[in-house]
Amino acid sequence: MLTLVSKEKTFMKSNMIPNIKETDFWRIRNFLREIFLLNGRVESSWHVARWDYWRWHYIKTCQVFKSYEKVTTTWQQEDESILAVLHPIGYGEVRLHIHPDFRTPEHEDEAFTFAEEHYSDVTDDGKRILIVPVFESDTLRQKVLANRGFKKVPGWGHHYWYDLDSSLPSRVSPNGYEIRSMGMLDEHPARCWSSWRAFHPDEPDEDYSGYSWYQNLQSAPLYRRDLDIVAVAPNNDIAAFCTIFYDDYTRSAVTVVVGTAAEYWRQGLGKAVMIEGMHRLKDMGCTRIFSTSHEEPADALYGSLMKEMKVSDSWVKVFKK
Incomplete structure (x- = not known):
C-alpha cells in the first residue's frame, strides 16, 4: 500500500531517481493501482495493465528502448513512498503518473522540464519533439504545457470504459x-x-517477422489464456482476437490488443470476441473494462459497445535547433 504523506512535504524536496531497479518496477505497479483507485478508477494515470504491456510488448518485443530501467524516473519521499513516475513510451511520447495529493502546476512543471531534457525524440526530418497526451478536461496540465511552449495539434485518443455491473450485450x-x-x-x-x-x-508478406514475440506477451503478469479470446474460421484461421489483462486488485481490465485479419473484416468478429471477454470478466468479478482507440476502425468498434468515453489531445513541443 502507498503511504500518504503531508502536502507540506513538497514534491520539490523529494528524491528524484532517474533510473529504477527491478524491485522498483513492482513497486510502481502497486503505486499505479493505488492512484488509479484514488482517481476514481478513471485513467488519469495508467492502468497497471498498460504498464505491463509497455514492458513486455513495447520494450521486450518492439524494443523501443534497450531497457525500462534506464528510461523510468521516479520521485520518492525519504520513506521511499512513490509520488510520481515519468517515462517515455517511444517515438517522443511521454507519460506522467502522479499522486493526486501532490499534483500541482509546480510539480508537473518540474517533471516536464526533466522530460524535455531527457525523453524527447528526433523525427525523420530532423526535428526534436516531445508529445504529451492530455485529457480535454485536464486544464491544469494543459496550462503547464502551454506555458512551456507546447501546442495542441490534430490527433486524438478516445478512452472508453464500460461498467460490467450493467447489463451486457448478448453473446454472439x-x-x-x-x-x-x-x-x-x-x-x-x-x-x-x-x-x-x-x-x-x-505491407509485403516478406516483412512479417514471425511469432516468437507472442511468448513475450504471455509472460506479462496479468496475461491469462482464458482472457485471450479468438474467433476461429471454418478453415482454422484465427480470424479475430481480443487479449485482455485483468487486475483483480482494482477489479478492472484493459483490452490491450484487439484486431481482425483483413480477410475477415466487416463480419462482426471483433465485436463477438469483445463481448465474450466482457462476459468472462463479469463472471470473474471484474466491474469495469477499458479500451482506447486512436484510429477510426477501433473507435467504431469500442464506441458500439461502451457507454462512457473521455477524449485526449496531443500536446506537442517542437524544439528550436
Missing part, C-alpha cells in the same frame, strides 16, 4: 466461427499471422 457466434480461448504454442503461428494481417494489411 457468427455463422461458422468458433469463439474460444487462445490455444497452446502450436497456435502461436496462426495467432501472430492474424495480428499481422489485422495491423499491416498493406
